[in-house]
Amino acid sequence: MLPAPNLDDRRFQDLVDDAKRIVQRRCPEWTDHNVSDPGVTLIETFAFMVDQLIYRLNRVPDRLYVKFLDLMGVRLFPPTAAKVDATFWLSAVQPATVEVPAGTEVATLRTEDREAISFTVLEALAIVPCTRSRVASSIAPPKVEDHTERLELGEGFHCFDATPKPGDALLIGLSNPVPSCAVLLELECQIEGVGVDPRHPPIVWEAWDGRGWTACELDRDETGGLNKDGEVVVHVPKTHVASQLGGQRAGWLRCRVVEAEKDQPVYSASPLIKRVDASTIGGTTVAVNAEIVDGEVLGTSQGVPGQRFRLLRSPVVPAEEPIVLDVTSGEGWQEWSPVTSFAHSTTADRHFQLDPASGEIVFGPAVREPDGTLRSYGAVPPNGAVLRVRSYRTGGGRKGNVARGAIRVLRTSIPFIGRVDNRRPGGGGVDGEDLEAAKIRGPMTLRTRDRAVTAEDYEQIGLEAAPEVARVRCARAGEGAEAGAVRVLVVPSAVEDEPGRLRFEQLVPSDETLARIAAYLDERRVIGARVVVEPPSYQGITVVARLRSRPRTAPDRLQAQALEALYQYFHPITGGPDGDGWPFGRPIHAGEVYAVLQRLHGTELVEEARLFPADPITGRRGEAVQRLEIDRHALVFSYNHQVLVEAL
Numbered sequence: 001m002l003p004a005p006n007l008d009d010r011r012f013q014d015l016v017d018d019a020k021r022i023v024q025r026r027c028p029e030w031t032d033h034n035v036s037d038p039g040v041t042l043i044e045t046f047a048f049m050v051d052q053l054i055y056r057l058n059r060v061p062d063r064l065y066v067k068f069l070d071l072m073g074v075r076l077f078p079p080t081a082a083k084v085d086a087t088f089w090l091s092a093v094q095p096a097t098v099e100v101p102a103g104t105e106v107a108t109l110r111t112e113d114r115e116a117i118s119f120t121v122l123e124a125l126a127i128v129p130c131t132r133s134r135v136a137s138s139i140a141p142p143k144v145e146d147h148t149e150r151l152e153l154g155e156g157f158h159c160f161d162a163t164p165k166p167g168d169a170l171l172i173g174l175s176n177p178v179p180s181c182a183v184l185l186e187l188e189c190q191i192e193g194v195g196v197d198p199r200h201p202p203i204v205w206e207a208w209d210g211r212g213w214t215a216c217e218l219d220r221d222e223t224g225g226l227n228k229d230g231e232v233v234v235h236v237p238k239t240h241v242a243s244q245l246g247g248q249r250a251g252w253l254r255c256r257v258v259e260a261e262k263d264q265p266v267y268s269a270s271p272l273i274k275r276v277d278a279s280t281i282g283g284t285t286v287a288v289n290a291e292i293v294d295g296e297v298l299g300t301s302q303g304v305p306g307q308r309f310r311l312l313r314s315p316v317v318p319a320e321e322p323i324v325l326d327v328t329s330g331e332g333w334q335e336w337s338p339v340t341s342f343a344h345s346t347t348a349d350r351h352f353q354l355d356p357a358s359g360e361i362v363f364g365p366a367v368r369e370p371d372g373t374l375r376s377y378g379a380v381p382p383n384g385a386v387l388r389v390r391s392y393r394t395g396g397g398r399k400g401n402v403a404r405g406a407i408r409v410l411r412t413s414i415p416f417i418g419r420v421d422n423r424r425p426g427g428g429g430v431d432g433e434d435l436e437a438a439k440i441r442g443p444m445t446l447r448t449r450d451r452a453v454t455a456e457d458y459e460q461i462g463l464e465a466a467p468e469v470a471r472v473r474c475a476r477a478g479e480g481a482e483a484g485a486v487r488v489l490v491v492p493s494a495v496e497d498e499p500g501r502l503r504f505e506q507l508v509p510s511d512e513t514l515a516r517i518a519a520y521l522d523e524r525r526v527i528g529a530r531v532v533v534e535p536p537s538y539q540g541i542t543v544v545a546r547l548r549s550r551p552r553t554a555p556d557r558l559q560a561q562a563l564e565a566l567y568q569y570f571h572p573i574t575g576g577p578d579g580d581g582w583p584f585g586r587p588i589h590a591g592e593v594y595a596v597l598q599r600l601h602g603t604e605l606v607e608e609a610r611l612f613p614a615d616p617i618t619g620r621r622g623e624a625v626q627r628l629e630i631d632r633h634a635l636v637f638s639y640n641h642q643v644l645v646e647a648l
Helices: 012-026 038-057 062-071 148-152 435-448 455-465 511-522 555-569 590-598
Strands: 083-090 098-100 105-108 118-121 125-127 132-138 169-174 181-190 203-208 213-215 217-221 230-235 243-245 248-257 272-288 290-300 308-310 325-329 332-338 351-355 360-363 366-368 374-376 386-395 407-410 417-422 469-476 486-492 531-534 537-549 603-614 634-638 642-646
Touching: 012 038, 062 435, 083 118, 083 125, 083 407, 118 290, 125 272, 132 148, 132 248, 132 272, 148 272, 169 272, 290 308, 435 455, 455 469, 455 486, 455 511, 469 511, 486 511, 511 531, 537 555, 537 590, 555 590, 555 642, 590 603
Parallel strands: 332 351, 486 531, 537 634, 537 642
Antiparallel strands: 083 272, 083 417, 098 125, 105 118, 105 407, 118 272, 132 169, 169 248, 181 230, 181 272, 203 213, 203 248, 217 230, 243 248, 290 386, 308 360, 325 332, 325 386, 351 360, 366 374, 407 417, 469 486, 537 603
16 A cells, blocks of 8 residues: 655644744743633634644645555555675585575674675575596597596696697596585696786686586686696586586586687697695575565454455565465465456455555455445455465665675574675665655556556566666567567666676676566567567777876876766766666767766866777777767677876
């Protein structure tokens, strides 16, 4: 239910007190303000009458509008809860599996001006121990050459070809598959893989998932690309499984040579591997910025239609699975499911509605028909039945979009877990909708009537399906076989590591979000319409500029300000001329760069500014242009801006 505004919040006693203060100021000789005084009686009489007028006043203009929206079924959007990948690190290598149960709580540090932000683990994590069981190499795939015996005899082996080429791989077999775990590899390597930049070698780490090789996230590499003794820590994906490779069964990892990027040095000789050991030192699972409430009893039913019950905690944040209500019956617990409307519910349907913002659960009403009969929309829990909500989440909001490395506190004690952190920032947290936003959304909701017909309908309904996303754009799918289809382009919310700076992977919405929007639109599209939900394309841009600073302006500070201004202006979510995201398809002019940089307080003169198209994936840069054209359904992405500041 929408909260109605109070146009005047004064009550009877407030009016009496105001009148008495005016009497003291304007008629000081009147000193008897007791209730027995006739004048006070008159004041109270008028206060009573004004109180009745205010009561009626509060039911007009805005209040009537809000009540009308409430009658039409407009409800406040609840907040959404941010999610984060929490990595649990062992205090020491353990011989047995360490379990991190669902419901484990972690949090950020509490400071003088900021409360700690709590997260709850959603998926149980098993940190499985492992050792190195096999070592092999693959120089001519699919052929695999086993080097385990040579390594155990103390002999080294060259892991790549004599002249390493893309596709050569070092294979490491683990005694157990370690899905979602962090694996420590200790290597002794002889410096023979010369030619590469040890800070950026042309190799990737991957894990076998039963159908193919999946990329691992590299935490650190002290070997400089297998060129010296050191440790390598990789985070193995959750799809890792044991399988046969080269006739040997193990949980396989591999280090593969890849195509070098532009100007990236390559191997001129193969590294020599003399020792490989492996152990599990941690694991990663998903945590949500919400409290999970299990088995909450709402009360007992009175056996009448239209009953209302309120959860102890609100608001209720969306979850992967809908809330389930259990009702006692002669056969035990019966499962009741939520619906968005009782329009199609019959007396046999065990349905209820949930208002997430207020936490109120409502059962179907009974309506008297013209012939005098009662028609029930939904079943009614029997008299005396106990109602229980199986599980729900409460909390959420923007505060959960924490920065990388912010989570450091383990609130639930787990044996052998030494610390916790988050390698990526949290994302997806959105504050709940306020009344003013609902009043603006109301007319659009009434116009669409929960049906997607126009482009604006698709955009509005897409935001309803996933309030946590930043932008939704509707466009034609294309020509030929795709002509007539609808493309819904989704831009997710993203948390910046530095002001204005995003990583390209942060602009790729999750499969779960895309699937949720697609399913929601599929129920509301026009018959025959084909809907494709996907992320938009992005045009990378690199700005190279040269500035002259004003006197008494620190060049380093001006350079930092210039870079921040460029990243914030050419920002797909919060940039652009209006600050609400770069407009789809808007070209970029070099003159805009001059304008952005000249506005900085310490800039004396913008000597030069050039635009370069860039590929945000490969990092390759095109030729300098004065005007950069962008596809009409694409957005801009800032990539590696460069600013040189010259002091006077």
